[in-house]
């Protein structure tokens with residue numbers, strides 16, 4: 559078995575699972591004033607501090623949520639004025655307001671800063687949302703430059719940092735200048751169903767869930783203490799992204815040798831160290847996914863499967879990739895437990911897939 563779909567979700571370490579199991583045995587609502595409740599409060603606040611340290615903010619700036627989908631919704635719903643979002647956002651941003659004109663990207667998948675500047679002037683948004691790095695291609699965005707343009711125009715900047723956090727240096731309110739960040743537990747070795755919205759210093763936000771007044775009266779509901787504790791535990795184990803970048807380098811090099819026509823999306827742009835979006839013309843991503851899956855290799859495709867019909871990825875289309883190429887794109891994403899054997903397993907299936915393709919093309923042209 560080779561799991562190569564970390565951008566979808568990362569496996570949890572055994573120790574993290576054990577820490578969560580232990581936290582689930584401990585009773586106590588953080589809002590209760592008895593000792594059991596105060597114990598839960600301490601565990602929750604320790605987890606909050608660990609998250610705050612990750613981006614160098616005060617713990618009061620960290621609002622726990624049910625995941626980055628909720629964080630993105632909350633950030634976008636916090637303004638009454640117009641919103642501008644990039645053409646390559648995750649559906650949890652893109653679907654909030656379908657009336658936003660999308661900010662275009664270059665063929666390498668980087669936000670077009672000239673177009674952004676023009677749109678800020680003509681559209682006058684109150685908030686702009688861009689992602690720090692794309693989940694399908696790994697292409698990294700120039701958040702600092704974007705923040706300067708957005709702030710000059712008097713707007714707020716929300717950044718979906720789900721894929722970038724821990725892989726890139728990021729600091730809310732610091733050099734990157736975002737006014738808020740979304741992050742997600744299950745992409746970082748923690749459990750699914752927990753995330754956070756992190757606010758820059760001085761940024762206040764309107765509550766989006768009312769009730770018990772938890773999370774500084776911004777997001778009501780009894781806090782998910784076991785998941786917060788597990789997430790913080792996962793963050794304490796560092797990941798060697800340089801080693802992962804070397805694994806990816808080998809993967810891309812060997813793919814090119816096996817199939818010179820294959821293309822790596824966003825290759826000329828800065829990319830996350832763990833992600834390869836690979837177009838192999840002539841083999842559909844469904845066929846690749848199935849052949850790999852039969853061999854126990856899990857990869858992702860950028861296609862959203864809606865009502866039984868596989869649509870080509872919106873992200874790749876926004877980059878000007880043709881529909882046929884987009885239907886041949888797969889995503890290989892690595893993480894903390896990835897090793898040479900995973901790459902071997904992928905390459906062995908890939909070699910037989912491109913061999914079949916070559917024989918088929920040879921037959922049809924001959």
Ligand code: PMP
Pocket residue numbers: 565566624625626627628648650689692693718720721741742743744751752753
């Ligand atoms: N944004 C990005 C860039 C993502 O990759 C994901 C997860 N696929 C999300 C947001 C949503 O995160 P969650 O699953 O925690 O809601």
